[in-house]
Amino acid sequence: MEMEKEQELEWLEAQKIRISVDLVAAAKRQLQFLAAVDKNRCLYEGPALQRAIYRYNACWLPLLAKHTESQIIEGFLVVPFDCEWIWHCHRLNPVRYKTDCEELYGKTLDNSNVVSSVQGTYKKETEEIWNRLYPDEPYDLDLTKVILEDSSAELSGLEKCKKYDLVSAVSRQSPFFYQVIGRKMMVSRSHVNDDIFLEEAVARYKGFLHLIKKNKERSIKRFTVPTYDIDLIWHTHQLHPVSYCMDVTVVLGKVLEHDDMDQDRSKGKKLDTGFSGTTKQWEETFGLRYWKAGAMYRGIAPSSLTTVPFSSNHVRKEVIPSKEYQKIIDLPELKVVEVLLEIVAVKNLPEGHKGSLFVLFSKSQPDVFFNAKQKLTILSQSRVKQVASFQCEPTGELLFELVSHSPSKIPVAGASKTMGTTSLSLQNFLDPVSKLRVEKWIDLMPSSGTVSSKPISLRISISFTLPTLATRVLHMVRSRPSSKSSCFFPIPGMVQHAKSWARVIDESHSEVIKLQMRDSRNEKAKDSCTQSKQVIGITKSGETRPLADMVEIGWSLMDSHSCLQLTKTSSKEYHIFELIGNRMIKIFKGRKLDYEPKNCEKKRTEEDFMTAVEFSAEDPYGKAIALLDLKTGVIKVKEEWFVLPAIISAFILSNTLKKGGYDDFAANNENLKEVNGEIEGVNGLHEEGVQTNMTTSVETEAKLNMDEANMVHTGGCGSMVNSCGCGGGCGGGCGGGCGNMVKSSGCGGGNCGSGCGGGCGGGCGNMVKSSGCGGGSCGSGCGGGCGGGCGNMIKSSGCGSGCGGGCGGGCGDMVKSGGCGSGCGGGCGGGCGNMVKSGGCGGKPTFEDKVDNEAVVA
Structure with a gap:
């Protein structure tokens, strides 16, 4: 309790940090601008980018310097759109920007007298000044026309800001929009524009600065890596150069550098170790979880269909869809939320308790996205960070069941006992939305019915995104x-x-x-x-x-x-x-x-x-x-x-x-294959009259599809639904040739996926319908998971070798098993869980695919 009190005080101390900018309103303006830039992707590379850099250096910065020195027009300057993008990227290296401005103009050029090009503000006065100063350079750049022109000779004579590579700066910042707001992905990222989400992000940004301050006071040099909600606010702050320099200097005694140079997310590299270190320090300092729903790395942006946007004259006028559609089909509204769940700790266990502990969680009202019990370890007990990431409808309650498992000397499963249950109501947080993050102790109702003076309690951390219409x-x-x-x-x-x-x-x-x-x-x-x-x-x-x-x-x-x-x-x-x-x-x-x-x-x-x-x-x-x-x-x-x-x-x-x-x-x-009395159509549709509940065909598509799936991030495992893990060594997780845990072709050979916690190694085939192949020491090693040559995960003869946690050396039928393979099998351990119920995985915690690409050394 004393430690928890100290952690609460640390958080309160962090919230005292003063920011002289309305970061919530400014973040919304930044998102609006980034969306506009993403509609003009020619500014990411090529001739349009080169021309924009030229105009920024030759025209915009000198004009801004004149206006900063003595206001040349009444009101605000309106920055041209292309110049604003380059200015945006330049300011996101605050130390470099400050140095360049001071060398060229004697002071830092601020945005306090400037309005964004996308704000719809009247720009006539700015355009008149621009045309008078630069008669040969149009105020509004025709980006489509520039793409077809060769302006390299015209741009070659520019010398200003040559020390800072603005092309590379733009390249590093171009993917940021996809990470924070996306491009109309499976689940809308509208939560990023929500006041509650942004206010929580501002509070977390202050916590981020507080960690850096503590490291500086202790002379600890640490690569501190933000989550994307924090990074959005950090960017927003930097876009106000004078305020940023002043605010962070008060906190840290210097201007805080923004290091976005490191892009390597590989396990064990600087970005990965920095993020794991930041996570550990955050949770020890504040007693709060660092990972947050809607704030984590989303992977590489999808490939574009075209490099040339469709011009407006090619697009027909948008109209309201005919009501005839609604008359013909009537689908009930279906909403979904992303959830990030972690079981942090347990207290008040009975004296002399023995056995391992874990928590089963489910929904009181199973829905089309989440309808099975999931298993999570407890951080304070296992010392392994295991986080469940899943989607569900924003209805009903989440139910939690604390289970104690006592090992048995008999070569069968040991005894498991439910020690208590509790619940959290989703409606309390999401209807209407009051909080998007909760971490607290919750008392359990004992399963025996006897209530002790100190009930067993679980510390549960859960975060959500806003409910949105589901696919x-x-x-x-x-x-x-x-x-x-x-x-x-x-x-x-x-x-x-x-x-x-x-x-x-x-x-x-x-x-x-x-x-x-x-x-x-x-x-x-x-x-x-x-x-x-x-x-x-x-x-x-x-x-x-x-x-x-x-x-x-x-x-x-x-x-x-x-x-x-x-x-x-x-x-x-x-x-x-x-x-x-x-x-x-x-x-x-x-x-x-x-x-x-x-x-x-x-x-x-x-x-x-x-x-x-x-x-x-x-x-x-x-x-x-x-x-x-x-x-x-x-x-x-x-x-x-x-x-x-x-x-x-x-x-x-x-x-x-x-x-x-x-x-x-x-x-x-x-x-059509019979599985536990059910009929599954693997390569065709179900025939009318055949009795089926389509458990593994429709539900696989509806509930366990890509980003819409229930998954547990743990050990060395990748996504439980979309997994491409690789690696031997401890915590190898879904290594080698493991493919998607629901839909995988898998491939492998040699020592693919070997090592402690090797997970689904080697030649795992399609988890629904697999021809499975493998060779060598495929999936071998302690905790090998689905080793050898896994067969059909629905109905499999399975084969394999190795000392395998998981389903023994060679995985058998995951639904209706024909027996596990040889080796020392210890339950579905290693990298394998229940393919539908996403059971837990062993191994060390991984921070891959959760790391932001920007960090700071302080």
Whole structure:
């Protein structure tokens, strides 16, 4: 208790740090500006960047210096957009910026009399001054025109600021926007603009400065690394050069350097060890967790579809979607939050207690994202930092169960005993949002019913993002095998499933609509290749509605609201279909943008997928709004208005594109596998009349898909759903050839994944349907996890060797096991947990993929 009191006092002391800028309001302005820059990505590299640097040095800084010396206009200067971006990056090296300004102009040039170009402020006076001073240089730079010009000769004579490499500075800062706000990813990052999130970030920034101050007082030289919420506020502070220098000098006695040069996130490197050290110091100093939902590293940004944005004259006027869509399908609103959970400590254990402790957590109201018990170790007991990162609906309660496990000499599982239970209500924090971070002691209700004078308590740390609309995950199910095919779309290789019904079901397995392809003129004329066709739908109420008609150029959807048209192109990477109408929607082959496969995600052919991308003035480089998996029938839609068009498009495309010798939506009895009495369609859709709850097909897609999955970050393991870990040695985690824990092709050989805690080593195959292969000492070593050549994780004969924690040397069937392989197996340890329930992993804590790319040595 005394230590906790000291930690509380340290936090209160940190909050006394004075900041002379309204950082919450300024952070919102910064985010608005960064969003505008991201719509003009030519400023990240190439001729437009070079021209912007020239204008910044030759025009903007001299103009700002004149205005700083003696106000040359009434009111504020409005900085040109391209110059503002270079100025932004220059100021984010505060020591270099201060030095450059003083050498060139005798003082630090501040932003106190300047307004951002994106604030919509009247700029006529600034433009008039600019044109008078620089008659040959336009105030507003035409970025599109600059890309096509060769201005290298014009720019070569500039000497100012040559000591600081502004091109490299821009390159380092370009990815920052994706990390803090994203580009319309699976879960919207709108929480970053929220006052509660930003106010908590400001408080954490003060804590960050306090740590650096303590290190300086103790002469400790430490590379201090922020999380992204802290870094956002740190950037915001630096963008006010005079205030920043003054504020941090009061705290630290000097200007705090902002070191963004180090980019290597590899385990054991400077950034990794700096972040782990910062985490440890933060938690010991303040008694609060450092990791926070919505503030961690998100990985590399997806590849762009184009380097040239669509200009506004190519984008059709945005209109309100027709209410006809809402009349046909009625999906209940589905919201989701990201959660970061850690069990910090336990106290008041019974005297003489023996056995290991862990906590099982679940939801009182299981939902489509989170519906199984998860296991977490307790930091104070295991000394291993294990953090659960998952998504769930913002409803109900989180339930916690403290379990004591006593080992047994008998070669079977030891005895486990529930010592008490407790709960946390999500509504208390999220409806309405009052806090996004909570850490406190919670008393347990003893399972025996007897209440002691001091109940056992758990210290639970939990953080959330704001509730946002979730990506809808729908599934098409064929009513019966398709009948005779005929060509009905004016391109080669296209086939029809005549008279076959497709049911579309949502995440809860409720039917949304039924679809059928019909001959719109004469149903008996099935042999005609020119016969017009029609897609009809039957709503839940039983009403029959026409949804699409075949026309000369393609398919007209929903009373001509849009038209699905084939685009003839020789480029395999470019879009092949287009929805022409009120919005510009292009359908690309493969998984693009947000849906781009991550790391060692299952190596399925990209021919199975199509991505719908919307281009607009708001998203000139395109935003992914839906993914169509034409092989499994899964449809993921991020925009509510696009749900019905996505369903119709997927149905048409699945009926017209026959590739790779498989029938996209036809039920295939040979691919139906019985697992614990349930039927799973691995490579096809479920046939009407076959009794199934689709546990591992729909639920895998809806609950355990990519970023939407429940996962536990621990030991050497990567994401429990999207894992590409590698490494031998202690805590190797999901090493070697382990792929995605739900969808993995896996590969490996030699000593892949070897070492203590080797995890899923070597040749682990697809965790759902695997051919599994491996060789050498694949997965070997103490705690080898799924070693050797793992077989099918649903129904597997499994084989492997090594002294394996986890499922022995060779993993057997993870759902219905045919036995584990040889070796000393100790439960699902090492790197392997329950593939659906994301059980724990052993090994040392890892900080990979959680590290910011900017830090400070103080």
